[in-house]
Amino acid sequence: MRGAAIVMVACAACASDLEKQSEVVKLRVLAVRADPAEIVISDGGLPPRTTFTALAVEPSGAATSMRYALCTDQDPAPSPSLDCPGSQGVDLPPAGATSAVLDLTDPRYLPVLSASGDGGTPDAGGILHDGIAVLIGFEASAPAQTGPDGGPPGADGGPLQIVRGYTTIVLHDDTRPANRNPDLAAVRIGPDGGVDLALDGSTTVPANTTQRLTPVPAPDAKEPTPAGPEKLGYSFFATAGSISSLRSIDTTATGEAADTFVDWATPGTPGPVRIWVVVRDGRGGTGWLERGVSIVR
Numbered sequence: 602m603r604g605a606a607i608v609m610v611a612c613a614a615c616a617s618d619l620e621k622q623s624e625v626v627k628l629r630v631l632a633v634r635a636d637p638a639e640i641v642i643s644d645g646g647l648p649p650r651t652t653f654t655a656l657a658v659e660p661s662g663a664a665t666s667m668r669y670a671l672c673t674d675q676d677p678a679p680s681p682s683l684d685c686p687g688s689q690g691v692d693l694p695p696a697g698a699t700s701a702v703l704d705l706t707d708p709r710y711l712p713v714l715s716a717s718g719d720g721g722t723p724d725a726g727g728i729l730h731d732g733i734a735v736l737i738g739f740e741a742s743a744p745a746q747t748g749p750d751g752g753p754p755g756a757d758g759g760p761l762q763i764v765r766g767y768t769t770i771v772l773h774d775d776t777r778p779a780n781r782n783p784d785l786a787a788v789r790i791g792p793d794g795g796v797d798l799a800l801d802g803s804t805t806v807p808a809n810t811t812q813r814l815t816p817v818p819a820p821d822a823k824e825p826t827p828a829g830p831e832k833l834g835y836s837f838f839a840t841a842g843s844i845s846s847l848r849s850i851d852t853t854a855t856g857e858a859a860d861t862f863v864d865w866a867t868p869g870t871p872g873p874v875r876i877w878v879v880v881r882d883g884r885g886g887t888g889w890l891e892r893g894v895s896i897v898r
Contacts, residue, residue, distance in 0.1 A: 621843070621844070621847075622847045623836075623837055623838050623839065623843075623844040623846075623847045624838075624839065624840075624841075624843075624844075625658055625660050625838050625839065625840050625875070625877075626660055626840070627659070627660070627746070627762060628657070628658070628659045628665065628741060628742075628743045628762040628763075628764055629657070629658055629659075629764065629838075630655050630656065630657050630658075630739070630741050630764050630766055631656040631657075631658060631836070631838055631877055631879055631889070632655070632656040632836075632879045632881075632887050632889055633653055633654070633655045633656070633737075633739065633768040633887070634653070634654050634655075634656070634782060634887040634888065634889070635651045635652070635653050635654075635768075635770045635782075635885075635887075636651060636652050636654070636782065637649075637651055637779060637781070637782075638651075638770075638779070638780045638781055638782045638884075638885055638886045638887070639651075639732075639770065639771045639772070639773065639779045639780050639885060640703070640705070640735070640770060640771070640772040640773075641772075641773060641774070641775050641779045642705075642729060642772065642773070642774055642775070643774070643775040644775075646775075647706075648704070648705035648706045649705055650702055650703060650704040650705060650706070651702070651703050651770060652696055652700055652701070652702050652703075653669055653693070653700060653701050653702075653703065653737060653739075653768070653770075654697075654699055654700040655667050655699045655700075655739060655741060656877065656879065656889050656891075657699050657741040657743075657764075658838075658875070658877065658891075659743040659746075659762070660746075660840045660875070661746050663743045663744045663746070664698065664743065664744075665698065665699060665741055665742065665743040666698050666699065666741070666742055666743070667695075667698065667699045667700070667701065667739055667740070667741050668686045668692065668695075668701075668739065668740045668742075669686065669692070669693040669701040669703075669737055669738070669739045670685050670686035670687070670690025670691055670692045670693060670737070670738050670739075671690060671691045671693065671703065671710055671713055671714075671735070671736075671737060672685035672689060672690050672713075672736045672737065672738050672767070673685070673689050673690060673691065673713055674689055674736075675713065675716070675717040675735070675736050676736075677734060677736070677769075679736060679738075679767055683738070685736075685738030685767075686738050686739070686740050687738075690738050691709050691710060691713060693737075699741075703735075703737070703770075714733075714735065714772070717733050717735065729772070729773055729774040730773065730774055730776055730777075731773070732771045732772065732773035733771065733772045733773070734769045734770075734771055735769060735770050735771070735772050736767055736769055737767065737768050737769065737770065738765070738766075738767050739765070739766055739767070739768065740763060740764070740765045741763070741764040741765075742761045742762065742763050742764075743761065743762050744760060744761060744762070745759075745760055745761060745762055746762075769885075770885065771885055780824070780882070780884045780885055780886050781824060781886060782882075782886040782887055782888050783818060783819070783822035783823070783831070783833060783880050783881070783882045783886050783887075783888050784818070784819040784822055784880070784888040785816055785817065785818060785819065785822075785878060785880050785888055785889065785890040786817045786818065786819045786820070787816075787817040787890070788814060788815070788816055788817065788876065788878050788890055788892055789813075789814070789815040789816075789817060790804065790806065790812050790813065790814055790815075790865075790894075791812065791813060792813055794815070795813060795815055797817075798876070798892035798894060799892070800892070802873070802892070802893030802894065802895070803895070804892070804893075804894045804895070805894070805895045805896075805897050806867055806874075806894050806895070806896055806897070807867065807896075807897060807898070808867055808868060808869050808870065808871060808896050808897065808898055809867060809868075809869045810866075810867050811864050811865070811866050811867070812864070812865045812867055813862045813863075813864055813865075814837060814844075814862060814863050814864075814865050814876070814878070815861065815862040816835045816849075816861055816862075816878045816880060816890075818833055818851075818880060822880065822882075822888075823882075824882070826884070829856070830852075831882045831883060831884065831886075832850055832851060832852040832882075832883055833850070833851045833852075833861075833880055833881070833882055833883075834848060834849070834850040834851075834880070834881050834882075834883060835848065835849045835850070835851075835861055835878055835879065835880055835881075836848050836878070836879040836881075837849075837863050837865075837876075837877075837878055838876070838877040838878075838879075839865065839874055839875065839876045839877075840874050840875045840876075841867075841868040841870075841872075841874045841896070842865055842866050842867045842868045842874065843865070843866040844863055844864070844865050844866075845863050845864040845865070845866075846863045849861040849862070849863060867896055868896055870896065871895075871896050871897055871898055872895070872896055873893055873894070873895055873896075874893070874894050874895075874896055875891065875892075875893050876891070876892050876893070876894065877889060877890070877891050877892075878890050
């Protein structure tokens, strides 16, 4: 079963919902990663735990915070009215501004997990072998922007931007290997392989040009599976300019290698731009890189 895929993200109050998906102009949750990527239960072993971390971004650089909860309604297609986090969720203890821990030693979670998996119990062998997709709700918040144009307003006219959504993680037994998260080694810019975007944001890029962005996966990013090597997919985001495609994938439908680069039309106004690339393995594993560049004349 596949997990850790955001199935819904809804902004409670935004300036506009018409911008391109790759353009970050307000608070967004671009991905949620679980470490480890799956929850594996072993006979006689300690109850497992995992830490959720969100790539919650706000273009002005305002501080973001996250709240997570194990949803008491574990329907894989959550209702738009599901209040999780809230009255229909069991909150996860925070592990930082954008992280929280799901620890199965916490007795609050047992009733929810016992009722999941089509009414089965977490220790039912067949169900755990196949895996149970556990639904986690999240809520991101950040101050309303205070830029010259006013920025997006807060929820209900208040001082906060709010984004709510869901992610899933697979819980299974130890009869099969646990999936690992893929990682990115670099993001390159320019033709013929390009150069790595600098970690410190010192890379300069001319205004009003088209630049190629190419993700570089870590050497061990792809794992073998019974169906063959994983197919890595990439999503691209920036605070300015226009990206030719939101997504790319490294393998064609016929199993051949595919180009993963996208074209980025840089903005005409000099200044800093933030770029994010998210990598997913199609089995619930997630990773990302953030880089900054400076647009120059």
